[in-house]
Amino acid sequence: xxxxxxxxxxxxxxxxxxxxxxxxxxxxxxxxxxxxxxxxxxxxxxxxxxxxxxxxxxxxxxxxxxxxxxxxxxxxxxxxxxxxxxxxxxxxxxxxxxxxxxxxxxxxxxxxxxxxxxxxxxxxxxxxxxxxxxxxxxxxxxxxxxxxxxxxxxxxxxxxxxxxxxxxxxxxxxxxxxxxxxxxxxxxxxxxxxxxxxxxxxx
Amino acid sequence: xxxxxxxxxxxxxxxxxxxxxxxxxxxxxxxxxxxxxxxxxxxxxxxxxxxxxxxxxxxxxxxxxxxxxxxxxxxxxxxxxxxxxxxxxxxxxxxxxxxxxxxxxxxxxxxxxxxxxxxxxxxxxxxxxxxxxxxxxxxxxxxxxxxxxxxxxxxxxxxxxxxxxxxxxxxxxxxxxxxxxxxxxxxxxxxxxxxxxxxxxxx
DNA sequence: GTCCCAGGCCGAACGTGTTTCAATTTCCCG
DNA sequence: CGGGAAATTGAAACACGTTCGGCCTGGGAC
Numbered sequence: 260x261x262x263x264x265x266x267x268x269x270x271x272x273x274x275x276x277x278x279x280x281x282x283x284x285x286x287x288x289x290x291x292x293x294x295x296x297x298x299x300x301x302x303x304x305x306x307x308x309x310x311x312x313x314x315x316x317x318x319x320x321x322x323x324x325x326x327x328x329x330x331x332x333x334x335x336x337x338x339x340x341x342x343x344x345x346x347x348x349x350x351x352x353x354x355x356x357x358x359x360x361x362x363x364x365x366x367x368x369x370x371x372x373x374x375x376x377x378x379x380x381x382x383x384x385x386x387x388x389x390x391x392x393x394x395x396x397x398x399x400x401x402x403x404x405x406x407x408x409x410x411x412x413x414x415x416x417x418x419x420x421x422x423x424x425x426x427x428x429x430x431x432x433x434x435x436x437x438x439x440x441x442x443x444x445x446x447x448x449x450x451x452x453x454x455x456x457x458x459x460x461x462x
Numbered sequence: 463x464x465x466x467x468x469x470x471x472x473x474x475x476x477x478x479x480x481x482x483x484x485x486x487x488x489x490x491x492x493x494x495x496x497x498x499x500x501x502x503x504x505x506x507x508x509x510x511x512x513x514x515x516x517x518x519x520x521x522x523x524x525x526x527x528x529x530x531x532x533x534x535x536x537x538x539x540x541x542x543x544x545x546x547x548x549x550x551x552x553x554x555x556x557x558x559x560x561x562x563x564x565x566x567x568x569x570x571x572x573x574x575x576x577x578x579x580x581x582x583x584x585x586x587x588x589x590x591x592x593x594x595x596x597x598x599x600x601x602x603x604x605x606x607x608x609x610x611x612x613x614x615x616x617x618x619x620x621x622x623x624x625x626x627x628x629x630x631x632x633x634x635x636x637x638x639x640x641x642x643x644x645x646x647x648x649x650x651x652x653x654x655x656x657x658x659x660x661x662x663x664x665x
Numbered sequence: 666g667t668c669c670c671a672g673g674c675c676g677a678a679c680g681t682g683t684t685t686c687a688a689t690t691t692c693c694c695g
Numbered sequence: 696c697g698g699g700a701a702a703t704t705g706a707a708a709c710a711c712g713t714t715c716g717g718c719c720t721g722g723g724a725c
Contacts, residue, residue: 455630
């Protein structure tokens with residue numbers, strides 16, 4: 260390693276001592292490097308050695324923070340999805356009916372995802388490979404996806420049926436993304452599958 | 463190799479000459495070995511070297527027939543799914559309404575899949591990892607799943623809407639299987655998700 | 666300030682999917 | 696039967712995720 264020095268290039272809250280601060284900074288750098296690589300070349304470009312090198316950290320250190328490549332990608336993308344969710348909320352869904360609003364928000368979400376096709380593909384691939392250890396991270400991602408849908412349906416409390424519909428749509432969304440990422444379907448198919456499903460589910 | 467002899471333990475049509483016959487037999491042995499290993503230990507137990515050894519074939523030969531591990535698992539499982547589809551047809555779905563029939567057939571299908579959890583997990587994992595090269599194999603699997611659903615809906619020609627519903631259900635089915643295999647959800651969740659979705663989609 | 670050690674950090678080594686290639690065997694056909 | 700094409704073999708090498716054992720450091724005890 261040519262750079263064994265502790266570096267603080269992070270804007271997080273510095274809660275604990277120097278150690279805790281360094282750890283937070285390292286973790287952040289690893290995630291940043293991951294997103295960078297994922298943006299450029301997708302899942303296969305995120306090679307653990309490269310992530311480590313780009314983050315200025317040893318390979319073993321990456322594994323100290325993230326138990327596996329899937330976990331790393333998942334955790335890096337949970338943030339992204341959550342940010343996306345917030346952004347979508349800020350500009351509330353347009354449309355008179357719930358169906359219109361859901362279609363609107365999903366279309367916008369997909370547009371955002373397709374703007375970084377490689378990164379999206381990497382995230383979806385990580386989701387598709389998840390094993391029991393990663394269940395929690397997977398859950399957080401799908402939870403975010405569901406939340407985006409629920410929020411678009413209406414303002415107040417969601418009914419049981421709303422939640423069922425939202426889960427179904429999230430599952431269809433995920434399947435479609437897999438299909439797109441796997442080269443089975445074109446990107447537009449994600450939108451059209453979802454629009455069709457919304458029309459079937461939200462009478 | 464201790465067994466270089468050509469073996470014909472296959473019941474397929476012997477169309478061409480000895481070469482074609484041997485190739486068919488080899489291919490079959492590789493698939494058989496794959497299913498065997500997948501049944502026992504799932505995805506990670508299907509190791510290419512072991513498959514080759516169990517099939518009495520060199521590693522390079524396995525790759526002559528199947529471009530990748532995913533492809534191998536996919537092709538091995540297309541057969542399984544198709545057989546399952548036929549078996550399900552033989553005992554037609556029970557129920558007065560389309561919804562009941564679809565739930566019935568999906569429940570039976572899941573019971574069959576859960577009887578070989580490891581093999582199912584291996585197939586689902588392969589589906590989730592698919593890349594563009596494997597698109598065709600993926601398509602055949604999802605096609606079979608959709609066909610099972612369509613067949614349960616009614617006898618005659620399927621309407622456009624039927625096909626949309628069937629595709630949506632297939633996508634939900636797949637997502638649920640991923641969730642189960644990934645340890646996010648218990649096996650029963652596959653059934654309950656599908657039952658819920660059927661009730662929402664088939665009024 | 667010095668000493669000590671739990672924990673962080675490192676990178677070499679391992680496992681498995683994939684590729685490669687020369688040598689050998691099998692098949693087909695004249 | 697003989698020759699050449701194609702398939703198969705065996706073994707080695709490569710790529711990349713993951714693991715492991717030892718080194719180093721920060722920070723508490725004194």
